[in-house]
Amino acid sequence: MNREQYKPTELIDFSDENNIESMQNALDRVKGKLGQTYSLKLGGQEMTTDDTFTSFNPGNIDEVIGHFQKAGEREADMAVKAASEAFKSWSRVSVEERANCLFKASDIMRERRMELAAWMVYEVGKSWAEADGDVAETIDFLEFYGQEALRYSGKKEVVSFSGESPYMEYIPLGVGIIIPPWNFPLAITSGMATAAIVSGNTIVLKPSSDAPATAYQLVSIMEEAGLPPGVLNYLTGPGALAGEKLVRHPKTRFISFTGSMEVGLGINKAAAEMVDGQVWIKRVVAEMGGKDAIIVDSEANLEEAAIGVVSSAFGYNGQKCSACSRLIVVEDVHEELMKKVVEKTSALKLGDPTERTNFMGPVVNESSIRKIEEYVEIGKEEGELLIGGERGEGNGYYYKPTIFDGIDRGARLAQEEIFGPVLAVLKAKDFDDALDIANDTIFGLTGAVYTDNNDKWEKSVREFHVGNLYRNRKCTGALVGVHPFGGFNMSGTDSKAGGADYLLLFQQAKSVSEKL
Ligand code: NAD
Secondary structure, eight states, rough: OOOOOOOOOOOOOOTSSSHHHHHHHHHHHHEEEEEEEEEETTTTTOOOOOOOOOOOOSTTTTTTEEEOOOOHHHHHHHHHHHHHHHHHHTTSSHHHHHHHHHHHHHHHHTHHHHHHHHHHHHHHOOOOHHHHHHHHHHHHHHHHHHHHHHHOOSSSSOOTTBOOOHHHHHHEEEEEEEEOSSSSSSHHHHHHHHHHTTTEEEEEOOOOOSSSSHHHHHHHHHHHHHHHHSSSEEEEOOOOIIIIITTOOEEEEEEEEEEEEEHHHHHHHHHOOTTTTTSOOOEEEEEEOOEEEEESSSOOOOHHHHHHHHHHHHHHGSSTTEEEEEEEEEEEGGHHHHHHHHHHHHHHOBBBTTTTSSEEEEEEOHHHHHHHHHHHHHHHHHSSEEEESSSSSSSOOOOEEEEEEETTTHHHHHOOOOOOEEEEEEEEEHHHHHHHHTOOSOOOSEEEESSOOHHHHHHHHHHHOSEEEEEEEEEEOTTTTTTTBSSSSGBBBBOOOTTTGGGGGEEEEEEEEOBB
């Protein structure tokens, strides 16, 4: 297979007239597809249930994205059994064929790039650029994991030993439950699902109920790419069903989860309990939340720092696990930096994401905007509101970018993940104090340091305890292969998605030796 060596996909330039027109057309096309009813896909069979739920456009809440089946215990059991049956053959399919399936899917996605982005504009309120970034990352995952699977395949050399011919090889695990979040509904869903599949496993994909239509795009593209029935089973329904039935099922071999800390810890606990008929320890990969910080030192380019902070805090409305939710600034430059940060924040355009020029769209749902409002009330007690603090206009869940200054390191705004456009600003006495504050959370996902001082940067590399650390750039925007992604502490199992170790999580090593 002559596939070009992986490199990250370039983003689409939406200042180009042709691209603007293509995206507008894609939005129109997808609009014509909204409101359909989707079935479950179990073992290649479409299936409906007695009950359905609806996915709405958060930017225009009267608009229905689609109706989805509310699977119950029976369907969950059927899904795991279908995956278990398909594992018998898929685990024996050559790795070349499996990788080829991902490559074909990535080619299809390249062709439908704008349309896929349009689904996310409608379903989860992404701006054009954010939606395109999500599709680009998806293509990258497919290419990267396809190539990684080939690299892992075959006999691996071990230490030679006279009279024997030892080697080691990687084999798949079995049935995996894939539970992604809604915020990268194509990229994270595809990354988690295809890493498992290309390694020879079969899966039950339980998408987030906020983004089932986007997840369905992956399912149908994988089918088009030739994935056999039963390898990827699509099961929509409440999150609790996934926890209770899929995670606890005796035939479930592993669970790959990305989402909040609370749900991740619950899954980890449920997976640890052995049930009747289970013959393995279930493997759990859990990537969870963050309370990510950007440190701005007194020796830094403050203009660049302000740009990085605003982009990391308010890109996709702060709804990225990597979003900057704490700005830790050394007090000497606090005033000057905050002037710039507030000025840039006030220039951000908030509104319907189908409009190209809107930088921010709605947050994902009603409970999300309520949570933000609760934290804003807490923020008013804990600090000084500099900007925002109220809903934006529009028939959706619009919330203005919000900044609280004077937040204490122990405050709830400095400790708890809000997952919205709310930035807490903390003052540090000096750089060491800033590092100390940055590490003072239970999370450890991303972090960035703006400093021109090499010693301080080297100290950050040693002491800033986060899975993804950056200097003089924003703390969001990890690229597949370039910035393997995953966090420390309560941010998860540090799986490093998009890194060379990732596929190992979906395989087990078999050591073989023959006496000569
Ligand atoms: P969530 O935890 O509410 O839901 C995640 C998934 O778990 C969804 O598919 C949901 O249906 C399912 N779920 C809910 N309850 C469940 C249960 N009891 N048992 C099993 N599954 C259940 O998270 P979310 O709101 O979808 O996503 C936002 C969160 O995800 C944030 O905390 C964010 O930081 C985190 N996140 C982390 C990363 C990372 O790489 N570390 C990436 C993206 C998002």
